[in-house]
Amino acid sequence: MIRGIRLSVAGIRLPKIITIFIWLVNGCILPAVANIRLPAVIGNNMVLQQKDTVKLWGWADPMEKISITTSWDQQTYATIASGDAGWEMAVPTPAAGGPFTITFKGKNQLTVSNILIGEVWICSGQSNMEMCGAWGLADIKAALPTAANANIRFFHIPKTTATTPQGDVAASWTMCDSNTLNTFSAVAYFFGKRLQETLHVPVGLVEASWGGTSAEVWTPDSIIFRDAVLRVAAKDILPSGMCPNKPGVAWNGMLSPITSYAIAGVIWYQGENNTGTSGTYTRLFTAMIEGWRHAWRRELPFYFVQIAPYHYREQNVGALLREAQWQSSRYPNTGMVVTTDLVSNVYDVHPANKHDVGARLADWALGETYQQPAAPYKNPSYQSHVIHQHKMVLSFAQATEGLTIHGKTVTELFIAGNDKVFYPAKSSIKKNTLLVWNEAVKDPVAVRYGFSNAATGNLFSNNGLPVIPFRTDNWPVPTN
Template sequence: MKKHFSLAFLSLLAISLHANIRLPNILGSNMVLQQKSTTKLWGWAAPDEKIKITTSWNNKTIETSADGNANWKTDIETPQAGGPYTITLQGQNKIILNNILIGEVWVCSGQSNMERNYYTGIRSIKEEFEQLSKLNIRLFNMPKITSKTPQDDCSGSWTTCDSNVVKAFSAVAYYFGKALNKDLDVPIGLIASSWGGTPAEVWTPENLVENNALLKEAAQKNAPTPWWPVNAGFTYNAMIYPIVNYNIAGAIWYQGESNRDTPSSYTELMNTMITAWRKAWNKDFPFYYVQIAPYKYNKHNVAALVREAQTRSLATEKTGMVVISDLVNDTLDIHPTNKKDVGLRLANLALGETYGLKKDSYKSPLLKSFKVNGSDVVVDFDYAETGLIIKGKMPKEIFIAGADKIFYPALVKIKGNTIIVSSKEVKIPVAVRYQFSNTGIGNIFGRTGLPVAPFRTDNWNVDTSKIK
C-alpha cells in the first residue's frame, strides 16, 4: 500500500508541477516586440488550463486556454514603439515579464563573418563600449545547437546592451542595430543565430533540400567536419524554427563561403531558404544579405561564381545585397575585420527599402545591360543615377574578350551611368568581366561612394580547377 500511495503521490506532484505556465526562452523579460503588429505569445500549461494575459501598454486582459496537448498560443496587439512595459500571465502560477520594449526586431544569421565578434578578432568594437548605455538595443544570442527534427524551444535569453554582452555578439549585427536605433529612434531587438563554417543547406528545411534534385546533389558534396554541421535542416530545426512564432521586421544574412564548391546551386538554395523562412513566419519580410568578400581560395574563380549566384538572388522579391569588395585589406584573411561598414551598409538597405528613409546612395551600381558598339562595349548600370567614377588613374580588374575568349585588361571611359570598355587587343569585342575572380578588388564606384558590383556579360564555362 505504501508503494501504491507513493506512486500516486508522485503522479499528482508531477501533474501539479507541469500545470504551471511555461514560456519559450525567446519570450522573456528585456525582449523587444515588433511594433504596431499582431504578435504571438505561446507556451505550455496543463491541458485546458485557463490563462489570463495583461499587457501594461493598454492594461487590457485577454484569456486563452491550453489545448489537450498542453500547448497554448494567442495573439496580442502591440502599439507604436515605446516602453518599458510589462506582460503578466496568470494561470495556476504567475509570470511577470519586465522591461519589455516595443520596436523593430531583426534576425541576424549566417556563418563566421556574421558570427565574428570582439573575442574572435573584431577588437575595434571596444570603441563602442562607452556609448552602449545610450543605445536602446536588446540582444538575444542563440547558442549553437542542432537537431534532426524541428524544436519548439531554444536556449538563450534577452539581455540589455552592455560591453560584456556585446563582446560575444555579432559585430555586423550590432553595427546594423545601432544604425537603425539612431536613424529610426525606436528600440531595436536583434536575434543573432549564426554558426561559422556552415553551408546554407543546414539553415534550410531538410525536406526542401532532399526533394530538389539540384539541391540534394550539391548537399551531398558537403563533407563532414568536426567543427560545424553539414546536414540539411539541422540548424534550421534548432536555431530558426524555435523562433518562427516571434514576429520580426526582417532578416540579415552573411554566408556563402562554405558553398563555394557548388555555386551552380547557390541561387536556388538561397531562394529556397528565404521562401521557407517566410513561409514559417507567415510573413513576406525583407531579407538583406552580404556578398562574400575577395579571398584567395584553393580553386580558380569559385568565389566569383558564388557572388554571381548571390546577385541573381536579387530576383527574389524584397531582397537586397551589399557589396563589400572595397572593405578588404587582406585577401589571405577570410574574415575581413571591417564589420562596421558592413553593418552600416545593411542598415542603409533597411532604412531605404523597408523604412523609406533614404532616397538613394544605399545600393551598389548593378549591371543593367550592355551592347557592342564597334570596338567598344557599352555597359549600363542601375543605381548609378548620379554617375560613376574610377578611384585612381587606371581601372582595375576589368577585362574584355572577343570570340576567342581570351581576356585582356580593358580601358574604361565613363559617361554618366555607363562605362565604355575597349582594348587595342580586341577589335571585335564579345564580353566584359569586372572583378570576376576570387581575389579581385576593383576601383569603379558610384559617385555616392558604393562599389560597382562584380559582373560578367558572358555565360562561358569558367575554370574552377584547383590552383597549383
C-alpha cells in the first residue's frame, strides 16, 4: 500500500500490470493492425498504363511478406516490406483491356477492382486547365447529357502544398459521368475523349491544377535553388491569398506523391502568372519539364498550350511570354498548341473555348506519341527571311500547303528599319512565303506579326492552323 493506493487492479498485482504495459508499448502482444496499405492512386477504377512495366507500391509492417496477384495473367508476385515499412513491385501490363483486379495479401488482404489498362496522362497547370463545367463553360454543359463513359477515368488531385515531397494524396479514381465531369478539367476531358475515341482504348486522366499559380510552384525546388537565375526570378512571384507562391510546394503536395505511377505523358496549360518573368520562363519551363522527366524516370512527351491573347495591364508582357513558350517548344519531345484563333473576348483571361484546345492537344499526342493519322497539328512558324527590292520575304516552316489570309489583308503585321520605328505593313502571299513592305521603310530590317498582348491575327496555313506570332528582331521590348 502506498498512501491508500492498492498495488493490484482487478486482482492483478502491479508488477504484472507494468509488464503488460511495456508489452503494449513495444507492440509485442498487439494484434496485427499494421495491414497492407496502398496509395490513393492505386485503387478501384484506376487505369494502368498499357504494355508497360508499372510499379505497385505501398506500406506494411517491416519484413512483412506480401503477394500480389494480377487477374490479367493470373501471375503472383512476391515481395517483402523494407525496414522503413515500404514495399514495391514492378509488374508487366498487357495491351489495353479490362476490367481486371489485383489482389494484395499480407497480414490482411486487399482487392482492387474495376481496373482498366490503357493510356494515362497528367493534366496540369493553372486556371485555364482547372476550368470546368462548374465554372459555367458552355462546351462542357453541352457534353454532360452524354458524358457517361466507363472507358474514361478521372483522378482529381485536390489543391495541396507541402514544403517537402509527400507520399500520398487525398483523391480517388472515378468514372466519367455527368457528375464527375462537371468538376473536372474541360481541357483534359476533351483531350482524353478524343484519344479514347481515336485509339479505342481506356484513358485515365490525372488532374493537378491550381488557378493563379506560377510555374515555379510546380517545379521541384531543388531545380530552382541551385540555379542562380531562377532563384532570383522566383523572388518576383507575387504573394496571393488564393494560391501558393513558394517554389516546389504544389509539386511536393500534388505531383511528387504519384511519380511512381506509370504515365504516357503530360498536357500543360499555364503561363499567365509568369508574364512578369518572361525573360526567364524558357529556362524555367524547360527545367521543369526535365525535372518531371527525371522524377518519372522516362522521357515524357510534354504538350502545352500557348497563352491566349489578352489585354494585360503591362505592355507586351503577353507577347513576350508567348515568345518564351515558342522557344520552349524547341525542347525535345514537346509540342505547342496555338490559341490566337480560339478567343472571342480578349478582355477575358479565361477563353471559353476549351473543346478545341483539348482537341488540338490530342492531335499532338495522336500524331507524335501514337503515330496515328490525325488532323494537322503543327502550326506554321517563321523560319527565315531575305531582303528583296525594299521588301522582306519571309519563309515559314510547317506551311508546305501554303498560307492564306482570313480577310482582305494581314492584320497585326508591322515592319521597321534600323530606326526601330514600326509601321503597319502591306503584304502578299506566294505559297509558303510572305512578302512584307511599307513605302515609308526603304531599307527594312524587322517584321513583327501578332506581337502584342491581345493580337489575334488572321494569317493561317491552308490546313486551317494559325501562324505562330513572331518577330524577326531581338530588340528590347517595352513592358511598362
